[in-house]
Amino acid sequence: KRIAIFASGSGSNAQKLMEHFKRSNEIEISLVLTNNADAYVLQRADNFEIPTHIFDKNEFYKTDEVIDLLKNLEIDFVVLAGFLWLIPKNLIHAYPGRIVNIHPAILPKFGGKGMYGDHVHNAVMAAGETEGGITIHYVNENYDEGEYIYQAKYRIDKSDNLEMVKFKGQQLEHQHYPRVVETIVKKISK
Numbered sequence: 001k002r003i004a005i006f007a008s009g010s011g012s013n014a015q016k017l018m019e020h021f022k023r024s025n026e027i028e029i030s031l032v033l034t035n036n037a038d039a040y041v042l043q044r045a046d047n048f049e050i051p052t053h054i055f056d057k058n059e060f061y062k063t064d065e066v067i068d069l070l071k072n073l074e075i076d077f078v079v080l081a082g083f084l085w086l087i088p089k090n091l092i093h094a095y096p097g098r099i100v101n102i103h104p105a106i107l108p109k110f111g112g113k114g115m116y117g118d119h120v121h122n123a124v125m126a127a128g129e130t131e132g133g134i135t136i137h138y139v140n141e142n143y144d145e146g147e148y149i150y151q152a153k154y155r156i157d158k159s160d161n162l163e164m165v166k167f168k169g170q171q172l173e174h175q176h177y178p179r180v181v182e183t184i185v186k187k188i189s190k
């Protein structure tokens with residue numbers, strides 16, 4: 001099976017996915033796509049010799065070019081890893097039940113438009129939460145709303161600062177995302 005990763009930034013989750021599937025005979029990361037020409041994920045993909053594609057708003061929302069590229073490369077499954085743009089309807093329909101995302105909170109709390117990166121962790125801390133977590137979920141036409149696949153939690157101590165909370169969340173993401181993706185991709189039929 002062939003996976004495409006969409007990412008907008010650093011791509012530490014993309015890195016873990018590329019490492020995880022590097023030696024797999026069944027699953028390959030075949031393409032990394034981004035809306036951000038400066039995204040560090042592009043460097044990471046180069047290091048793994050994985051092809052990349054950069055697109056702009058017009059291409060993504062007004063044309064079928066991204067879908068055509070995915071289909072031409074026989075991509076079976078799409079993984080979002082820190083991708084900040086809403087997925088358009090045509091892409092959802094082209095990959096029904098085959099697009100997943102990871103969110104750095106226990107949804108449905110702390111999700112939705114504007115809830116990404118530090119905004120999430122700041123909101124979690126401002127709310128005085130004693131637990132943070134991650135959610136891996138299917139992607140539909142709204143931000144952070146598709147069916148949940150997996151959730152995990154970590155403890156937030158009173159003494160934790162933003163960096164600590166972020167770190168705990170990121171550790172959980174790195175630990176679980178590759179494994180959960182592998183399980184789902186193995187279940188889909190060709």
Ligand code: GRF
Nearest residue numbers: 010011012013082102103104
């Ligand atoms: C992660 O926290 C993920 O949950 C969210 O965006 C962040 C991406 O981080 N969707 P990275 O680019 O994988 O380091």
